[in-house]
Amino acid sequence: MAGEQDGSGRWVVHGERPIYESEWVTVGLADISQPSGDRFEHHTVTLPAAAMTVVIDDAGEHVLMSWRHRFVPDVWNWELPGGLLDEGESPAETAAREVEEETGYRPRSIEHLVTFEPMVGTVRSAHHVYLARGVERTGEATEVNEGTFEWLALADVPELIAQGRIVNSGSLVGLLHVLAFSGRAAPSGAQ
Numbered sequence: 001m002a003g004e005q006d007g008s009g010r011w012v013v014h015g016e017r018p019i020y021e022s023e024w025v026t027v028g029l030a031d032i033s034q035p036s037g038d039r040f041e042h043h044t045v046t047l048p049a050a051a052m053t054v055v056i057d058d059a060g061e062h063v064l065m066s067w068r069h070r071f072v073p074d075v076w077n078w079e080l081p082g083g084l085l086d087e088g089e090s091p092a093e094t095a096a097r098e099v100e101e102e103t104g105y106r107p108r109s110i111e112h113l114v115t116f117e118p119m120v121g122t123v124r125s126a127h128h129v130y131l132a133r134g135v136e137r138t139g140e141a142t143e144v145n146e147g148t149f150e151w152l153a154l155a156d157v158p159e160l161i162a163q164g165r166i167v168n169s170g171s172l173v174g175l176l177h178v179l180a181f182s183g184r185a186a187p188s189g190a191q
Contacts, residue, residue, distance in 0.1 A: 008035060009035050010035065011032050011033065011034055011035065012032060012033040013030050013031070013032055014031040014032065014033065014039075015030070015031045016028050016029065016030040016031070016044060017029055023048075024047070024048070025045060025046070025047055026044075026045070026046040027043065027044070027045055028043070028044040028045075028046070029041045029042070029043060029044070030042050030043075030044050042122075043122060044122065044123075044124065045119075045122055045123045045124070045125075046123070046124040046125070047123060047124070047125035048084045048085060048125070049084070049085045049091065049125065049126040049127070049128065050082060050083060050084050050085065050094075050125065050126075050127050050128070050170065051082055051083070051085060051091040051092070051094040051095040051098065051127075051128040051129075051130065052079075052080045052081065052082025052083075052095065052098070052127070052128075052129055052130070052170040052171070052174060053080060053081055053082060053095045053096075053098070053099050053107065053110065053129075053130040053131070053132050053174075054080055054113070054129070054130070054131050054132070054174040054175060054177075054178050055080070055081065055099055055103070055105065055107065055132045055135060056131065056132065056133050056134070056154070056178070057134065057135075057151060058133075058134045060133070060154070060182075061153060061154055061155070062151040062152060062153055062154060063080075063151070063152055063154050063157065063175065063178075064080075064081065064099075064103060064105065064135070064149055064150075064151055064152075065078040065079060065080060065149065065150065065152050065166075065171070066078065066079050066080075066081065066102065066146055066147035066148060066149045066150075067147050067148050067150065068146065068147025068148075069147070070168075075167060076165075077164075077165055077166055077167045077168055077171075078152065078160060078165055078166045078171065079147070079166075079168045079170075079171045080168075080170060080171045080174055080175075081098050081099045081102040081103055081146070081149070082094075082095065082098050082170060083097075083098040083101075083102075091112075091115075091126075091128035091130075092110055092112065092128075092130065094128075095107075095110055095128065095130040095132075096110050096130075096132075099132060099135070100138060101141065101142050101143045102141055102143045102146040102149065103135075103141055103149045104137060104138060104139050104140050104141045104142075105135035105136065105137055105138065106135060106136050106138045107132030107133075107134070107135055108132070108133065108134040108135060108136060109132060109133050109134065110130050110131070110132050111130060111131050111133075112128065112129075112130055113129045113130060113131050113174060113177050113178070114129050114173060114174075114177055115127065115128045115129070116129070116169075116173055118169040118170070127169070127170050127173070129170060129173055129174040129177065130174075131174075131178060154178075154179070157175050157179060158179065161175070161176075
């Protein structure tokens with residue numbers, strides 16, 4: 001905390017310019033100085049903010065997850081429902097909307113668990129993770145490319161992680177948070 005409090009460990013950004021921009025990603029070059037005094041250009045990547053939800057059934061024994069393929073790393077894995085924030089939408093609104101669009105269920109309650117940056121050294125992309133306790137069926141899913149959703153036993157999640165069947169960062173953070181703090185309060189300072 002000393003570096004944060006006195007500024008001695010701060011990297012200084014002298015400027016930043018985009019070198020590629022689309023609605024999905026902005027790649028930039030930042031002119032920075034490190035605490036040592038070294039100055040150079042560093043790549044930055046900015047992605048839209050995302051929200052995802054750990055959906056737990058009424059009994060608290062199952063989690064709703066999708067088995068899906070991700071073409072960029074060419075992996076199959078279990079993922080939580082989630083997606084990108086629409087303009088003017090709060091992360092909680094996105095989380096609830098995405099659950100309903102992807103699964104056909106509406107969360108009865110939704111609470112914020114944690115917000116994290118998945119690659120904090122290079123990428124800006126806030127990921128907001130929520131917990132929904134119980135859902136109501138509203139119809140069929142309207143998102144047809146999000147994989148096949150199933151209720152998985154929460155007790156099986158550690159083994160699925162160990163087997164590499166859950167590799168998505170938002171899913172890992174959300175599920176590990178729920179498993180770590182189930183039955184007790186999250187640490188103070190959690191949002």
